[in-house]
Amino acid sequence: MKIEVSLTSHLVKPIKYYINSIYRKKVVPKEGSIIYSDFGSAGVYIGNDRIVTINENGLSAEDDEVKCMTMEEFIKNSHFPESLYVSSNEEGAIENKKVAEAAERYIGEKNKYRLVFKDSSSFIKKCLDYSEENFFGQSEDITESNMSELGLLKQKAKNKTGAVKWFLQDLREYNFAYDEISDKISDETVHEENFSINEVSDSEKEEFRKLNVGKIIKNYEEVPLNDDIMKHLNREYREMLDFFREINSEKIPDPVIKIVIKIIKVLEEIILGYEQNENSVKGLGGDFTFKQLKEMGDEFRHLVQEMNRNRHIRDVLKRLGKGNVSVEKQDKSKVAKIKKDELFGINKSGNISRMLPSELLNLEDENLKYLFYAKYLENSLLTYEIKGKDEVEKNEVEEKISNKGPIVVCLDTSGSMKGTPLLRAKALVLSIIKILRNENRELYVILFGAKGQFQEISLEGEEDITKAVKFLKKSYEGGTDFETPLKRGIEIISEKEVYKKADILMVTDGSCRISYQFKRILKEEKERLDFKIYTVICDADRVEKDFSDGVIVI
Incomplete structure (x- = not known):
């Protein structure tokens, strides 16, 4: 029987069992x-x-x-x-x-x-x-x-x-149980890296190697964190801390005590790290591991704070992506505009104030009153349908817009974007990632600087958001060339089937100047591929449309 290392069986239990079985007394x-x-x-x-x-x-x-x-x-x-x-x-x-x-x-x-x-x-x-x-x-x-x-x-x-x-x-008096214990030792050979166990005897060293302390810590750092898991980890931390206090006065070798202290410190770091980033994690709606939080660093928290603070960011998101418009024929005839409070007909609803008198009869009957309550909860009471004079006439055709398209973001990371502009720009991109992930929409991000400088990443559906945050840490600090990312954006829309209905979002702090020749090419490509370009200006007053279909300042 192998010692399982999982959250369901508590990660600290193998450590505690090892110490208790090797170094501590047994009692009757x-x-x-x-x-x-x-x-x-x-x-x-x-x-x-x-x-x-x-x-x-x-x-x-x-x-x-x-x-x-x-x-x-x-x-x-x-x-x-x-x-x-x-x-x-x-x-x-x-x-x-x-x-x-x-x-x-x-x-x-x-x-x-x-x-x-x-x-x-x-x-x-x-x-x-x-x-x-x-x-x-x-x-x-x-x-x-x-x-x-x-x-x-x-x-x-x-x-x-x-x-x-x-x-x-002490199970020695129960031979049937004591004989089985030796057969239940794990076959896994495990070790703690760079760990001295010279103070431990040869037989104890063998038992010690059966514990994969490194794997236990790795599991702690790689479990997705949420409220339920944190409640569990807090309990593990409390349990391990109590155990340390219990054994600290006993004759336990220092290397073994150090294992307990190390696990306590790891749990402390995870708990503190989650508390510092809790609002950010919940704001993005994902479960991040402690390892991911460490990799993303303080910038992650600053990005989410800016994302939630800046009200202009959501305004940008509403304009992005083309909807797939489907038309559904309705068996509804046109109805002329009618005067306020004019009786139009009878429908089903939960509006008691417009309920037909016949429905009230159900309340009088002891057996039927539950039918009344059921119809009320299901919004199926027979009620008068009233129309006001300003209500719009019903149409035969109703348009339903759903499933907005993907987005290609061109993010300016040149020297002039350093500081607040780049923080706002990255917060915008992070907001877009969050919304598109919830809507199962694709996102392509191109970081650019001077001519020929660009890096790119494709984020599709449930793609790990930490991958995007790590990517957003990259930047260029030279000049600015807008033609390079726009050319690449056009290639993506033209060549990648999943981006056929994409729009381009240019995020920068300055005027998006391009050559007259490229402007003409861009116009032709926009007509051919049917896409729009929006420009978001970060922390600047210069607003020039130039090639953009819309400009927004955040």
């Missing part, structure tokens, strides 16, 4: 000890090789109840029996007869549909309430949002029984 539970597994099983040990727990695998009356079973049965039912932890202190397993007595009283209690206990954690917390101890002065249950159910259980056990440590259960 005492009466009232809490026992839990990393993979769901939990219960209260009541002595004489018995444990009280609840079945969480079904909703049937006969299965879902508080049960007493032998430790052998409990171990065999555990998914990963070698990871059974026992509530302990520095001396070993903790005894609490009050908790054991409470658990024993619950034996046989039905828990149908989990109305009494939501899970085994809630059952154990209920048993802990019977302890009269209050070690750390917490009189109420902790309900921190960044703690898992297990974390909350451990906090309560700490307060009610003094469980400041959790040691693995």
Whole structure:
């Protein structure tokens, strides 16, 4: 059985299990000890090789109840029996007869549909309430949002029984389980790069190499971040921090402690990085990994801030792309304009003020009133249709515009664009990327400077937005030549089928001057390929149409 490294099984669990199994003591539970597994099983040990727990695998009356079973049965039912932890202190397993007595009283209690206990954690917390101890002065249950159910259980056990440590259960007396543990070690050979383990014995080195710490950290940095994942990572961070405090006073080799510290620091960086970029990430509507956020840097946040701040940017977006116009024939006759509040006919709606009297009759009948409510919710009540004198007559043909076309952006990154103009220009492009991605439209971006200087990238549909942000970091700092990007834009529209209905957007800070000869060629190509050119002027007052179909200043 390989140690899985995934968010579903918690990335820190392999590290914790390795340290607990190699360097920490194993204990035998005492009466009232809490026992839990990393993979769901939990219960209260009541002595004489018995444990009280609840079945969480079904909703049937006969299965879902508080049960007493032998430790052998409990171990065999555990998914990963070698990871059974026992509530302990520095001396070993903790005894609490009050908790054991409470658990024993619950034996046989039905828990149908989990109305009494939501899970085994809630059952154990209920048993802990019977302890009269209050070690750390917490009189109420902790309900921190960044703690898992297990974390909350451990906090309560700490307060009610003094469980400041959790040691693995010693399974040597259960030969059937102990013999299997050696067979469940991962076959993967893994390592931590540039990591010294000279303080560890040869046998421990072999166990150490079974942990791929680098892979765990890589997984942390490459998981897409959103609110749900961040909630999980906050819990992992809290869990790892508590674990560090638990083992820091024990005789654990420094290289192993450094692993724990390293993972804590990585989680801290991810949490802080997400908090700093949370508004930007949500503003773009995507899930970014921590690795991507690092690659994009502070410029990403500045771009999104400018994108959201500048109201002129959306005005630009409304003008871009040609719609595919489809005509649908409607079986509707023309109706002449009529006077205000004149009765036109009867239709179905949810407008109670215009409801027919016959619909009110349904409310009088006890059996039909639910029909009335259903029709109301479905906007299907029979109502009078009223027309006002200023309403437009109905047409036989209704045009529906949908699916605007792709866009080719020519972005000026010459020396004069440096600073605010380039920031606004890139924010505009980022806004376009966001909207086009949501609409599954294609975008082609050409960065240009002086004559012959240009770089390009094609972004189609769900293309990774981080790729675009990294591309937008590039720029030229020389002169400005507008003919080079326009020629390339025409080639793209002419040669690439997906860009046949594209418009060109020129984003610059200056007048778009081109030669008379190229202006004539451009006019011919616009007519032949049926595209328009819009110019966006960034942070400048010079507005000259020249070859553009429209000019906007942002």
